[in-house]
Amino acid sequence: MSVISVxxxxxxxxxxxxxxxxxxxxxxxxxxxxxIDADPNGIITKWAAKRAEAGREMPYSVTSQPKEAAMIETxxxxxxxxxxxxxxxxxxxxxxxxxxxxxxxLVLVPFNQSPVDAELAA
Numbered sequence: 001m002s003v004i005s006v007x008x009x010x011x012x013x014x015x016x017x018x019x020x021x022x023x024x025x026x027x028x029x030x031x032x033x034x035x036i037d038a039d040p041n042g043i044i045t046k047w048a049a050k051r052a053e054a055g056r057e058m059p060y061s062v063t064s065q066p067k068e069a070a071m072i073e074t075x076x077x078x079x080x081x082x083x084x085x086x087x088x089x090x091x092x093x094x095x096x097x098x099x100x101x102x103x104x105x106l107v108l109v110p111f112n113q114s115p116v117d118a119e120l121a122a
Contacts, residue, residue: 001079005087005104007097014110016043019088022108023060031083033060036074038100039090040065060086071099 006019019035026033035058037044045064051057061082066074078085087100101107 001083001085002105003075003079003085003087003103004106004108005089005100006108006110007087007089007101008091008109008111015039015091016041016088018108018110019086020044020047023084023086026084026086027059032081033084033086034063034078034082035060036063036078036085036087036100037065038071038096039088041090044088068094068096068099071096072103075100075103 004022006015006022008015016039023033023035035044042064044062048058048062061078063074063078075085075087087104089097089100
């Protein structure tokens with residue numbers, strides 16, 4: 001019942017890709033995983049829908065864009081039901097991000113290899 005957030009206030013840093021790869025690998029290692037798609041772009045949710053249309057369900061559950069006020073409760077519920085919860089956060093600082101980070105056991109901050117991106121990730 002660990003919670004990992006993937007966060008960076010800069011968009012395009014690879015948060016969603018990292019969240020999906022991490023979730024896939026955890027499932028491959030026998031853990032039950034829930035992903036919270038808290039990014040307004042909803043890329044993980046859209047990907048899950050495309051896979052479902054093709055008859056290939058995601059190997060983990062996806063909760064799409066919970067309301068800000070329900071974020072803490074959503075994390076707690078999913079953490080009780082799964083071995084791991086991965087939260088894909090939006091690319092901007094927000095209360096939603098703060099609520100997720102407070103409940104996280106680990107925060108991963110991906111960034112591109114440039115001085116500007118590294119500074120923005122700090």
